[in-house]
Amino acid sequence: MSTLKGRNLISITDFSKEEYIEVLDIAEGFEKNPKQKILSDKVVATLFFEPSTRTRLSFESAANQLGARIIGFSDPGGTSVQKGESLHDTIVMVSSYSDLIVMRNPKEGSSRYASEVASVPVINAGDGANQHPTQCMLDLYSIRKTQGTLENLNIAMVGDLKYGRTVHSLVQAMCNFNATFHLVSPVELKLPSSVKMSIKDAGLKYYQYTEIKDIIPTADIIYMTRVQRERFPDPMEYERVKDSCILSADMLKGCKENMRILHPLPRVNEITTDVDKTPYAYYFQQAQNGVYVRQALMAAILGVR
Amino acid sequence: MENKKELVVSAIENGTVIDHIPTQSVYQVIRILGLEKYKDEVLIGNYLNSQKLEKKGIIKIKNKHFTKEEISKIALVAPFATIINIENYKVVDKFQAELPDHIENFIRCANPKCITNSEAVPTKFDVVDHENLKLRCHYCEKFTTMETMKFTE
Numbered sequence: 001m002s003t004l005k006g007r008n009l010i011s012i013t014d015f016s017k018e019e020y021i022e023v024l025d026i027a028e029g030f031e032k033n034p035k036q037k038i039l040s041d042k043v044v045a046t047l048f049f050e051p052s053t054r055t056r057l058s059f060e061s062a063a064n065q066l067g068a069r070i071i072g073f074s075d076p077g078g079t080s081v082q083k084g085e086s087l088h089d090t091i092v093m094v095s096s097y098s099d100l101i102v103m104r105n106p107k108e109g110s111s112r113y114a115s116e117v118a119s120v121p122v123i124n125a126g127d128g129a130n131q132h133p134t135q136c137m138l139d140l141y142s143i144r145k146t147q148g149t150l151e152n153l154n155i156a157m158v159g160d161l162k163y164g165r166t167v168h169s170l171v172q173a174m175c176n177f178n179a180t181f182h183l184v185s186p187v188e189l190k191l192p193s194s195v196k197m198s199i200k201d202a203g204l205k206y207y208q209y210t211e212i213k214d215i216i217p218t219a220d221i222i223y224m225t226r227v228q229r230e231r232f233p234d235p236m237e238y239e240r241v242k243d244s245c246i247l248s249a250d251m252l253k254g255c256k257e258n259m260r261i262l263h264p265l266p267r268v269n270e271i272t273t274d275v276d277k278t279p280y281a282y283y284f285q286q287a288q289n290g291v292y293v294r295q296a297l298m299a300a301i302l303g304v305r
Numbered sequence: 306m307e308n309k310k311e312l313v314v315s316a317i318e319n320g321t322v323i324d325h326i327p328t329q330s331v332y333q334v335i336r337i338l339g340l341e342k343y344k345d346e347v348l349i350g351n352y353l354n355s356q357k358l359e360k361k362g363i364i365k366i367k368n369k370h371f372t373k374e375e376i377s378k379i380a381l382v383a384p385f386a387t388i389i390n391i392e393n394y395k396v397v398d399k400f401q402a403e404l405p406d407h408i409e410n411f412i413r414c415a416n417p418k419c420i421t422n423s424e425a426v427p428t429k430f431d432v433v434d435h436e437n438l439k440l441r442c443h444y445c446e447k448f449t450t451m452e453t454m455k456f457t458e
Contacts, residue, residue, distance in 0.1 A: 087424055109420040110443025128418050130445055185311065194448075 005303035008115040010124045012133045012169045017176040024141050026296035028305050034292065037067030038304045045098035047123035049081065049105040054265060054287055055125050055134070061103050062294035071098060088117050095119040100302060121301045129165055134266055134297065136169040138290040143221055145289065146260040146282055156182040156215040159225035159245045159270060161191040166264045167225060168195050175199060181206035182215040186241035188232060188283045212247055222247070224263040224270055249274040262286050317346070319365040322389040328352055330383040331362030337378045337456055340366065343399060359430045367452060378411060381438070381454070404432050415453035419445035428457070
């Protein structure tokens, strides 16, 4: 009997290493055969209190392919939320209409709170800058799929390591798998010390760089993120560092053959389009993997896998 | 007679003595315990000589014993204060105010984007560092420290 039935997924630390692996194994089955009508008697509520393209569509695609009915909204405008209804009341009401709630809300901690007042399981699809655990699960799936394992890998992370929540979650998750971390960022956007501490606490190593070229020969995975202009109080600083975190095809000479480039998307200019045609680009397949991972999570939590 | 040297205010028959309060925290302790509104005898001393702290504050509250939650509040603003329960002029219990591992309700999360600051959600924290007073919000997972701490109204 799976331990995942009836569980909430709010933060990446809610699941154990064994449970991540269980979800990835189930997702593999859905990749081979994605259209299975195993949730045809279920209703999934997708409550998106702020806009999202990839996450909402991939959850809805995942639920549709499993035969579930979907209710919800992609914008709180026109709902009772706009009339001032509390999150508490919205969640209590939606609980009575659905078997599972998928929620994105800009307030940090809102998903944890929703899971405490809901009578059905809640999956966090992003609570502000806090957690986005299904993104992390699909990152793990993509890493395992491209490398054949999650163990003992050299993981390079590039860009905004300070504010990027996907980076923090992925570091936390990969600490379970004996990874070595290679961190490339402008000085202003270095990985926070609390996250570095979790690497140290796991007895693992990290190395810091300011230029991508230094990590090309060693990386098994290059995880790219966007450096946003608004993160810099001084626009001159942004201009000075903005090109240090751009990856182009000519920089990939000398990389390992198994190396793959991941990106949570949307991309702006941090990966030039000439990289898309190289065998190392994996970001679009990564987004596609999100559907299988979300199918696996919904099926496992609803107890049909 | 030795006791008399330390206790510069009169003894109480029943109630609680909060001793070894850092001098800067005495009025904060009064505030967080709501003692301004307490309708019985409260004796307050500050900048008294102390072997332990050099100078200390002390509060004696007649006919009042504190709950676990109230003692957590004392520990937050006056770490290691001594709580002395008195009955019939005798000490029946004496212990240090210590922070529990979890704190609920009376502190606000320092993160303005936290759900607890926009909805009527009671706050919950894990105390991750007892010595340097660092609390981790159960909801938004951000840290609240001594410098950013505010009490709920």
